[in-house]
Amino acid sequence: MRVIPIRTPLIKPGEDVIDVLLVHLKHMRVHNGDVVSISSKVAGLAEGRIVKLHSILPRSHARLMARTYHLLPSFAQVVIDHADRVIGGVPGTLITLKNGIIVPNAGADQSNAPPGFAILWPKSPEVLAEKIRKAIRKELHRNIGVIITDSGFIPGRRGTVGIAISVAGFDPVRDERGKPDLFRRKMRLTRVNVADSLATAAQVVSGERNECIPFVLIKESYVPLTSIPAKKLTRRLIMRRSQDLFKHHLT
Amino acid sequence: MRVIPIRTPLIKPGEDVIDVLLVHLKHMRVHNGDVVSISSKVAGLAEGRIVKLHSILPRSHARLMARTYHLLPSFAQVVIDHADRVIGGVPGTLITLKNGIIVPNAGADQSNAPPGFAILWPKSPEVLAEKIRKAIRKELHRNIGVIITDSGFIPGRRGTVGIAISVAGFDPVRDERGKPDLFRRKMRLTRVNVADSLATAAQVVSGERNECIPFVLIKESYVPLTSIPAKKLTRRLIMRRSQDLFKHHLT
Incomplete structure (x- = not known):
């Protein structure tokens, strides 16, 4: 697999x-089956999804959250407004459920936003991923996968990994249950989250600050292409509650 | 970044x-700064860390766990014996804390083990990672990073990602706090878990079943080499409790 950073001028x-x-x-060189990764921050910025924090009036719940977790009250209000639900927090960050995904600050980010602003996720990450996939097919005549990425957490681990907030064009979960292992027995619990894995690989090369690497091209990951709509594919990444290790605690 | 699977004959x-x-x-072609990833299963197997399930007498707690989560009682006993703590479970898997890391089944695995056996983690993943690093330095005259990998979970997400159960030779967390963002403001919450990210990238190409890809060579990830001992580096991957998003629920 090759993970190739695509450096661009500053996107406004x-x-x-x-x-x-x-x-x-x-x-x-783009080939059928390649995957392109786009950072949610750049995608949100390009859609004009920025909020002027000065213009936000924090309500009492946001002020409490801001005090507890050392945030700007107006930023806490933005997070609350854009989260499905606030799960908890650590100093500097609210942990939220957004589109069914556990992410910091409902995807809102002051880093790399113009001063006094926060960047939000694109309006619909699935629609955007599908649109990008179709544009590449039309203009470059290639069928490729698309992921839009943000930062995610592995419980108990320091630092972030990547997470795919939407996926288009390929099946994001490699299901190996029922296939034979080395001793020809059927595997039980083995599904690989390929979309989050590619998002994580992209994060290694793209950095998080002033690197100007909004896109990453991933080759030879051998994802299975599909024409299933992005909305359905993205939903495949979310654990059914009966199978979720953390359901009692987090959702 | 290039992630190159290394296929081998079946390791016994x-x-x-x-x-x-x-x-x-x-x-x-191995260069200074490359990282090699070794699956915990192969490492455990090679160390002879296999348990004959037939010879294990499950006690009452293991029998209860086995009933609740649909496991072989003797396998549940093996997991309990090798976990720091059992946190919970889902059908087919106990979720455990092992060496301070949240992993399925305390790293024990029946898949790809000889029939009737379970494979355990290597006795000390840190010692093994350091040993491998030193052997490569001695034989190939290259300073490279080493990770030993297993499967990990992102909460709420379907499928596994990779996790580094030990690391040698490079700093596993890229700390970007205090560095400037695009607008020259200091970043707040941005540390990237590079070791888990590389483990995740390795998992994409190595598969989980009968692929015979126990090793992966990762090039151009630009990890910062260090001579800090593996034990200390591996500990850096574990979140301090005060910063842990999931501490109230899981540990």
Whole structure:
């Protein structure tokens, strides 16, 4: 597998992220089955999903959360407004459920946002992933996978890994249950979360601060392409509650 | 970043895993700063860390766990014996704390073990990682990073990602706090778990069943090499309790 960072000039609010991506991909060898990863921050910024914190009036719950977890009250209000639910927090971060995914601050981020602003996730990460996939098929005549990524957590582990907040064009979970192991017995618990794994690999090369690497091209990951809609594929990444190790605690 | 699977003949109990690895690496271009990943299963197998399930007498707690989570009672006993603590379970798997890490079944695995046996983690994953690092330095004259990997979970997500159960030779957490973002403000919450990320990338190419890919060579991940002992590096991956999002629930 090859994980290739795509460095771009600074992307500004409202810029067409798909155009920028296509311009860069045209200079690279893109093959059917490649996967392109786009950071949720750049995608949100390009959609103009930025909030002026100064204009937000924090309510009492947000002020309490901000005090407890050392946040700007207006930022806490933005997080509460955009989360499905606030699960808890650590100093500097609220832990939230957003689109059924556990993420910091409901995907809102002050880092790499213009001063005084926070960037939100794109309006619909699934719709955007599908749109990018179709644009690449139309312009470059290639069938590739698309993921939009943010940071996620492994419980008890220091530091973040990547997480796919949406996926288009490929099956995001490799299911090996029922296939034979080395001794030809059937495997039991073995599904690999390929989409989050690719998001994690992309995070290693893209950095999190001023690197200007909003896109990553992943080759030879051998994901199985599919025409199933992005919305359905993205939902496949979410654990059924009966199988979720952390359901009693977190959702 | 390039993530290169290393296919080998079937490794048998007691075989010298370092010899097998060195033989294969000698035929590849290995550079200073590369990282090699070894599956905990193969490492455990090579150390002869296998348990004959038939010879295990399950006690009442193990029998209860086995009933609740649909496991072989003798396997449940093995898991209990080798876990620091059992946190919970889902059908087919106990969720445990082992060496301070949340992993399925305390790292014990019936898949890819000889029939009637379970494979355990290597006795000391840190000691083994350090030993492998030193052997490569001695034989190939290269300073590289080493990780020993197992499967981990992101809460609420279907399928596993990789996790580094030990690390030698490089700093496993990339700390970007205090560094400037695109707008030259200091970053707050941004540490990337590079070791787990590389383990996850390795898992994408190595598969989980009969692929015979016990090793993965990772190039151009630009990890910072260090001579800090593996035990200390591996401990860096574990969240301090005050910072742990899940501490109230899981540990």
